[in-house]
Amino acid sequence: MTQISKNSLYEVLEVKGGDFERGFAYGEAHKSLISRLLESHFEYYAKHLGFDKDSVLREASLFANPIREYSEEIYEELNGIAKGAELSLDHILVIAAFNEVFYPKLSKLCTSFAVHSLVTSERLSYVGQNNDEGVEPWLDGECVVLIKHTRKSAPDFITYTYAGAPAMMGINSYGLALCINALNFSSPRVGVPMLCVAREVLNQKSLEDAINAIARAKRAYSLNFMMGTPYEIANVEASPSGVQVMKSQSFVYHANHYLCPVEGYQERTSGEYYKNSNLRCERMGQLLRSAKFIDFEYLKNVLRDHEGHPYGICRHVDTKRPKEKEVGRLMA
The missing domain is CATH 3.60.60.10 (Penicillin V Acylase; Chain A)
Incomplete structure (x- = not known):
């Protein structure tokens, strides 16, 4: 379930439900922005590090198991984001692990x-x-999103982040x-x-x-x-x-x-x-x-x-x- 509020500088996307469900709603709502940000990242890696797209995706895939061992919840959220955005988990990890490379x-x-x-x-x-x-690499701030997670068994929270992260x-x-x-x-x-x-x-x-x-x-x-x-x-x-x-x-x-x-x-x-x-x-x-x-x-x-x-x-x-x-x- 999703709800969008426009009572701020940025739209606030509220996502509800289980871990995968919330991630899916996030990815689906910001599919276009996530794709634009990924394109920017791939161009940046190629220009400044000489990495092609396949190399970046292989590198990103290495972070999947450590995330799952640390938090099954976050792992499921990321899978949901990927599914909602019609991308692979590795694509979402390119955004989530950008800091570790660059x-x-x-x-x-x-x-x-x-x-x-x-x-x-x-x-x-x-x-x-x-x-x-x-x-x-961050599209001069065009990639910023506000996501509000509403949950029954854990604290609700709102985060300012980059689309897909x-x-x-x-x-x-x-x-x-x-x-x-x-x-x-x-x-x-x-x-x-x-x-x-x-x-x-x-x-x-x-x-x-x-x-x-x-x-x-x-x-x-x-x-x-x-x-x-x-x-x-x-x-x-x-x-x-x-x-x-x-x-x-x-x-x-x-x-x-x-x-x-x-x-x-x-x-x-x-x-x-x-x-x-x-x-x-x-x-x-x-x-x-x-x-x-x-x-x-x-x-x-x-x-x-x-x-x-x-x-x-x-x-x-x-x-x-x-x-x-x-x-x-x-x-x-």
Whole structure:
């Protein structure tokens, strides 16, 4: 069963029923957009990595079993998306596991925060971010969808994600909110794609359960998880070698470099990637620490901050640069 609401910037697709049924409704409703996104991905792989379509599909197929071992529910959802979109599961895995192949080539993506209710004027917790992405592979934001899952035996949730992907950012009916940031690692491995881990986080009823969901995954690559509930906030840096949890009773913030040491990986602290990420992270911390009071309006302005342009928290596409090298803000 599906229902579409147009009371927002993006249409909200509500899907109900079992795992496969919800996935099927999602895939069927966004069939055209999923196909367009796949075409963009295949072109990108061919242009920048020299991979033909068959090679990409073979690579994507390796992630199926780890996903199934991690969560039968997510595996069934992905099969449903594929069936609804009239594609193979491997096609959907190309989208779900895109990060595992290409994030080492991309950089400068996203800045996030979580603010505890103890330090906000409304006594509400906030989790937020700017979603920055490479312009070329993601169709300049045309591929974004909002999916609301309504279920009987698990938390309802809504996720902002890319057409065909299981989840990215979102919030569930237990008040658990999630934002994510790109992180690098030496190389991906066959395992659970990080967008599937994000989807599993939205299944959880508490912050500790969410942290455990990240920790128990055989993580294929790295991702930063910014999370909060009405009473707790935490940041989790997750890589194939481990997880690092940072909690606070004030605020936490993150960009695209590790704040904690990572076993088996030495991050470069020179070059544009680190400079870009470090400046955004420092600026976010400065704005949160210097605030006389923090509320919803203040945090919206934080995400609009242009200090340090072109390395600002609020990113704008530079039309003078090649599309394949350009990053821009899709959502705040």
